[in-house]
Amino acid sequence: MTAATPPPAPAPVPARFSINQMTVRQLPLPELVRECVRLGVRGVGLWREPVAQYGPAASAKLVRDAGLEVTSLCRGGFLTAVEPAARAAALADNRAAIDEAATLGTDTLVLVSGGLPPGSKDLAGARARVGEALAALGPYAAERGVRLAIEPLHPMFAADRCVVSTLDQALALAAPFPPSQVGVVVDTYHVWWDDTAPAAVARAGAAGRIHAFQLADWVTPLPAGVLNGRGQLGDGAVDLRWWVSLLDSVGYRGPVEAELFNEELWAGDGAALLSDTTSRAALLLS
Amino acid sequence: MTAATPPPAPAPVPARFSINQMTVRQLPLPELVRECVRLGVRGVGLWREPVAQYGPAASAKLVRDAGLEVTSLCRGGFLTAVEPAARAAALADNRAAIDEAATLGTDTLVLVSGGLPPGSKDLAGARARVGEALAALGPYAAERGVRLAIEPLHPMFAADRCVVSTLDQALALAAPFPPSQVGVVVDTYHVWWDDTAPAAVARAGAAGRIHAFQLADWVTPLPAGVLNGRGQLGDGAVDLRWWVSLLDSVGYRGPVEAELFNEELWAGDGAALLSDTTSRAALLLS
Numbered sequence: 001m002t003a004a005t006p007p008p009a010p011a012p013v014p015a016r017f018s019i020n021q022m023t024v025r026q027l028p029l030p031e032l033v034r035e036c037v038r039l040g041v042r043g044v045g046l047w048r049e050p051v052a053q054y055g056p057a058a059s060a061k062l063v064r065d066a067g068l069e070v071t072s073l074c075r076g077g078f079l080t081a082v083e084p085a086a087r088a089a090a091l092a093d094n095r096a097a098i099d100e101a102a103t104l105g106t107d108t109l110v111l112v113s114g115g116l117p118p119g120s121k122d123l124a125g126a127r128a129r130v131g132e133a134l135a136a137l138g139p140y141a142a143e144r145g146v147r148l149a150i151e152p153l154h155p156m157f158a159a160d161r162c163v164v165s166t167l168d169q170a171l172a173l174a175a176p177f178p179p180s181q182v183g184v185v186v187d188t189y190h191v192w193w194d195d196t197a198p199a200a201v202a203r204a205g206a207a208g209r210i211h212a213f214q215l216a217d218w219v220t221p222l223p224a225g226v227l228n229g230r231g232q233l234g235d236g237a238v239d240l241r242w243w244v245s246l247l248d249s250v251g252y253r254g255p256v257e258a259e260l261f262n263e264e265l266w267a268g269d270g271a272a273l274l275s276d277t278t279s280r281a282a283l284l285l286s
Numbered sequence: 287m288t289a290a291t292p293p294p295a296p297a298p299v300p301a302r303f304s305i306n307q308m309t310v311r312q313l314p315l316p317e318l319v320r321e322c323v324r325l326g327v328r329g330v331g332l333w334r335e336p337v338a339q340y341g342p343a344a345s346a347k348l349v350r351d352a353g354l355e356v357t358s359l360c361r362g363g364f365l366t367a368v369e370p371a372a373r374a375a376a377l378a379d380n381r382a383a384i385d386e387a388a389t390l391g392t393d394t395l396v397l398v399s400g401g402l403p404p405g406s407k408d409l410a411g412a413r414a415r416v417g418e419a420l421a422a423l424g425p426y427a428a429e430r431g432v433r434l435a436i437e438p439l440h441p442m443f444a445a446d447r448c449v450v451s452t453l454d455q456a457l458a459l460a461a462p463f464p465p466s467q468v469g470v471v472v473d474t475y476h477v478w479w480d481d482t483a484p485a486a487v488a489r490a491g492a493a494g495r496i497h498a499f500q501l502a503d504w505v506t507p508l509p510a511g512v513l514n515g516r517g518q519l520g521d522g523a524v525d526l527r528w529w530v531s532l533l534d535s536v537g538y539r540g541p542v543e544a545e546l547f548n549e550e551l552w553a554g555d556g557a558a559l560l561s562d563t564t565s566r567a568a569l570l571l572s
Contacts, residue, residue, distance in 0.1 A: 121525035123479065156442040158479035159523035160506045165479050193409065193444035193451050196482075220446045224510040237445035239407035 011282035018043030018071040020214065020259035021050060023277060027270035029054045033066045035271050039278050043071040045214075045257045046104060048097060056103045063104070070106040071255035072149070072212050073097065078114035079133035080126040080163060087133075090114075094137050102144040108211050109141065110149050110185055115160040126163040131173050138181040149211035150174055151185035154193075156226055167191055167200035174209055183211035186247065187259065189230050192218055192238040198246055205250025213247050214259040215240055215281065228261045233280040240284050256285060297568035304329030304357040306500065306545035307336060309563060313556035315340045319352045321557050325564050329357040331500075331543045332390060334383060342389045349390070356392040357541035358435070358498050359383065364400035365419035366412040366449060373419075376400075380423050388430040394497050395427065396435050396471055401446040412449040417459050424467040435497035436460060437471035440479075442512055453477055453486035460495055469497035472533065473545065475516050478504055478524040484532055491536025499533050500545040501526055501567065514547045519566040526570050542571060 019041055024032060029050055036044060044063060051059045051073070063070055076097040081087050094111075101109045113130045116123065134148060141148050150170040153162035164170050170184040184204055191197040204210045217238050219231030233240060244256070258277050265273055305327055310318060315336055322330060330349060337345045337359070349356055362383040367373050380397075387395045399416045402409065420434060427434050436456040439448035450456050456470040470490055477483040490496045503524050505517030519526060530542070544563050551559055 116523055121523055121528075124481070127481075154442065155440065155479040156508065156512070159504055166481075169481060193441040195410070195413075195452075195455060218445055221511045222442065222508070225507045226442070226512060237402055237407055242407075 011279065011286050013040040013042070013278055013282050014256075014285040015042055016254070016256050017041060017278065017281050017285055018045055018069075018255040018257040019274060019277065020045035020072075020074070020257045021047050022074070023258055023260045023265075024270045024274045025050070026266050027274065029059060029062060031270065032274070033062055033068060035274050036068055037066050039275060041274075041278055042067070043069045043255050043257070045072040045074060045259065046070055046106075047074045048100060051100060051104065056100045060104045069255075070104045071257055072108040072110050073101040073104055073106050075110040075112050075151075076148070077111035079111070079130045080114035080117060082117050082120070082129070087129075091133060091136055094133070095140055098137070098141045098144055098146050101146045107145055107147055108149050109146050110151050110212060112151055112153060113162050113164045115158070115163060123158065123163050127169065127173070130164065131176070134173060134177060134182055138177050142181045147180060147211050148182045149185045150182065151187060151212075152190055154190045166194055167197050167204065171200055171204055171209065179208040183209035185212040185214060186210055187214040187216065188238050188240060188243050189214075189216035189218060192243070201246055202250050205247070205252055210247065210250070210252045210254065212257065213252060213254060214257045215243070215284070216258070216260050223263065228263045230260045230262050232260060232262070232265065233258060233277065233284060244284055256281070297565065297572050299326040299328070299564055299568050300542075300571040301328055302540070302542050303327060303564065303567050303571060304331055304355075304541040304543040305560060305563065306331035306360070306543045307333050308360070309544055309546045309551075310556045310560045311336070312552050313560065315345060315348060317556065318560070319348055319354060321560050322354055323352050325561060327560075327564055328353070329355045329541050329543070331358040331360060331545065332356055332392075333360045334386060337386060337390065342386045346390045355541075356390045357543060358394040358396050359387040359390055359392050361396045361398050361437075362434070363397035365397075365416045366400035366403060368403050368406070368415070373415075377419060377422055380419070381426055384423070384427045384430055384432050387432045393431055393433055394435050395432050396437050396498060398437055398439060399448050399450045401444070401449060409444065409449050413455065413459070416450065417462070420459060420463060420468055424463050428467045433466060433497050434468045435471045436468065437473060437498075438476055440476045452480055453483050453490065457486055457490055457495065465494040469495035471498040471500060472496055473500040473502065474524050474526060474529050475500075475502035475504060478529070487532055488536050491533070491538055496533065496536070496538045496540070498543065499538060499540065500543045501529075501570070502544070502546050509549065514549045516546045516548050518546060518548070518551065519544060519563065519570060530570055542567070
């Protein structure tokens, strides 16, 4: 045997890259942390459900002891209910999410607003109730060092998941509050199609309201239910490098999370998926 | 047996109601025409493929002899190709569609712009090519008494079907041309979620650029591929009565088409579907 040529060195992992836990949900938290350390990934975006399974304090210790930063917690929100009891329960759940974010040491709680209440056709009313909930939650979050980050979801989720569909709407909801309390999430999967989004990103950047930046690509055909068909970085229609440049140009210097929801990717090996996603992100961010 | 109480008389069918052929695609054209006459439906929106099967001239005679009006022809468009040969073929196909519209006696050809060319991530460039194609097609259409109606499709189709996602974009594309040449389609399924759409409808109405108005409801979960899951009128999240009022308020007096694409509805009896859709539309338009 002759000596094998070593493979080309991969692009170094940028310090601002973060892996959202949902991307590799087949990895239990300890494995995710171990693989991040092995690859040189320094940030993780966590989700409440797996954090609750492992325990918030234990999760915080595990991540901190490994030298990782929690870049965001997903997610609060679902604030569109009409009935007082349901609204009170939603607010209580969001306060719990804020507490969990503080425990994890992240300053960013992602909010998905919620869809239309059953039988309702009143989008404007639902959006207004999100604003009312922000007024109730903002000070509580600020006291704990947590910023609320409103995430507009793609309009295909407007009925059943998120009545906030554009960055303009999210910024309008954030406007009454100081940027240290309420800002927005820019997720390429949700806003890539929108020709008004770049101007909104510029305004959000100037106002210091970009509290999270997430990457996913758009691939077709969409799967039934349309939730779990986000494309691996570079596989789809989104000019991700352009979006990274845009966020750079408006002064965003925070973490860049890869957040994929994809049944096919989840069916494969989690460590390999993390490595592949990290390599692709490193190329985009280099 | 006692004499049965007669059922309540259904709402009369409004003169402006039109059934889009795709809604009941299980009905061959002669059956569609016969059922429209039986129910008192006076307008039909036709599609090129079934018209080609029956023959454009024969279709025109069949519909005209039954006293029906063709309210629109679907569809031209798919104008985003880059290669000269593909662009020339698309323009030729659109001229044929304009000729077919003239043969059918409708003044409205619906245009679906087309998605991103394979491998492209350049949405803005694709939209610009749609504008160039309109410049090539507008005069040809005007000479034949046909108006081009740009239909924004829901943003979930931006990559693979239609890079024009909002009424604002459609109106910007129409702006260089006289309203008698180029206008827009307002389809509730595609624009219901958009809080900028009502202002765009108002501008379009004032400019005389609403060339078609189509109704469909939004129901979830969406099916795989998301094309054929449009909801029956009244079954979903869209406040259709509000949209009808909006179009009324901006001076739109043209036909109102029901256009559903729904695999489950297509699997049932076409005449019953036509009757049900007509009854629901009659209530909305009354």
